[in-house]
Structures are given as C-alpha cells and as structure tokens.
C-alpha cells in the first residue's frame with residue numbers, strides 16, 4: 001500500500017486501523033478529500049545541520065528591521081514561553097492564557113518597530129527558513145489532484161504566504177488562515193488583525209466566520225497535519241467528518257511526548273524532516289485505479 005509507513009521515523013499505535021483509514025480515503029475519492037495543515041515546524045523544517053530553523057515569527061524577530069533591544073526582548077519571550085508551550089506535564093487549560101500573553105506581548109513589541117510591508121519579501125529571502133524536504137511533491141500532488149490545502153497557522157500569515165510564494169508552491173488550491181499584520185496607509189506595521197490565533201485556539205472559534213471554511217464543509221474526509229497537541233482541533237469546524245487521518249510531527253522532547261502523541265495522532269513522525277510519508281500516502285490515495 002504505502003511503503004513509506006515502514007520508515008524508521010514512523011510510530012503507530014494501531015497500524016491496521018491506519019491502513020484501513022487510508023484505504024477508505026482512497027476508495028471514497030479525491031472529491032471528498034481536503035488536507036488541513038499547520039505551518040511552522042509541520043510544513044517547514046524544525047532543524048537543519050544541528051541548528052533550529054526559524055518559525056514565521058522568528059523570521060521577523062531575527063531580521064534587520066528589529067532593533068537590538070527589540071530582538072533581546074523577543075528572544076526573552078521565546079525562552080520563557082516556548083518551554084511552557086511544549087511542556088507535556090501542563091494542561092491545555094493551564095497553557096492557554098499564557099499563550100495569549102506570549103502572542104500579545106510579541107505582537108505589541110513587533111508593532112513598535114516600524115516594520116514596513118515592503119520589507120517582508122527581503123526578510124524571508126535573508127532568513128534560514130526551509131520547507132520540509134519533499135515540499136514540491138506535496139504541494140504539486142495536491143494541486144494536480146484538485147485537493148484543497150487549508151493552512152491553519154498561529155504564525156504570521158504575511159510571512160508564511162511569502163515563504164510559499166518564493167518557493168513557487170502557492171497554488172490556487174491553497175488557502176491560509178493565520179495572524180495577519182495590519183499596516184497603516186504608509187505601509188508601516190501598526191498591529192495585528194483579530195482574531196488572535198495561538199497554539200491552543202486553532203478550532204471552530206476562529207474559523208466559524210471564514211468563508212473558505214463554509215465552502216469546504218462538503219469535503220468530509222480529512223488528512224490533518226500538525227506538530228503540537230493544539231493542532232488536533234484544527235478540523236473541529238468541519239461538520240460530519242467521515243474519515244480523518246491525523247499525522248503528527250514529533251520534533252522536540254521526543255521521549256517525553258511519545259506516548260501522548262501516539263495516543264492523539266494516528267501516525268507519529270519522530271524527528272523526520274521530510275514530507276516523504278505524507279507524500280507516499282497522498283500518492284496512494286490520489287493514484288488512478
């Protein structure tokens with residue numbers, strides 16, 4: 001069926017159930033299918049040559065548009081809140097207000113930096129962001145199969161759109177819901193548009209008014225791609241989900257988080273910087289019979 005499921009990075013609590021679900025997705029056809037994916041550290045690499053790759057927020061934080069002082073403050077926020085975000089021993093209820101605090105403080109600092117809309121393309125070009133290996137096949141297969149790709153991100157929409165634009169994979173079947181920058185008439189950043197999306201509110205509460213999501217309610221078979229426990233609710237807005245296959249990238253604190261991820265995701269990809277397994281599954285589902 002899918003040889004990539006034998007890769008050393010793959011963990012599955014119930015391999016038989018996964019195989020059955022993949023068969024159902026193939027049998028029911030691409031007209032019913034949509035892919036819902038997180039962006040940072042799911043479609044982009046977590047690390048390269050032993051170094052962390054930047055998130056869409058980090059691309060701005062590390063850019064020349066930010067003062068030395070601003071960069072220090074943003075780094076301090078990251079060092080304080082990121083361990084909380086991924087702490088396997090804290091509950092989502094406990095983390096939620098702290099995530100709102102992190103995003104709010106970071107967005108407020110960024111809004112004081114006189115960032116220009118016209119700086120964004122250069123910021124992305126100069127950054128060390130990398131899409132996961134196999135990204136071309138991933139985006140191209142979905143476009144050719146007419147399968148909508150919905151990117152639901154707590155990162156910065158303007159930056160992530162620019163990343164996929166520069167990679168030449170921002171195809172018409174791709175739609176993004178994320179945090180968007182709000183620029184004044186002179187193109188200077190003055191804030192971020194609402195609603196604020198953070199790791200633990202990626203659900204119906206921010207999606208119900210989006211036109212795109214209404215349109216896709218007929219696509220009741222879903223492949224969900226994420227890297228955090230917060231990504232598991234990204235498909236909650238789709239009524240009458242028929243089959244859902246949840247694939248989780250486990251990038252950090254692998255030993256501590258393994259069991260939790262294996263309980264929550266159908267397929268867990270441990271320290272896998274590629275989209276090979278996802279591409280193998282898509283190839284099988286989209287293959288003409």
Ligand SMILES: Nc1ccn([C@@H]2O[C@H](COP(=O)(O)O)[C@@H](O)[C@H]2O)c(=O)n1
Nearest residue numbers: 038039040055057058103106153154155
């Ligand atoms: N100021 C911030 C806030 C968040 N992050 C990270 O971005 C990730 C969110 O993006 P997704 O595409 O994964 O939804 C999140 O996991 C945070 O770690 C950041 O780097 N800086």
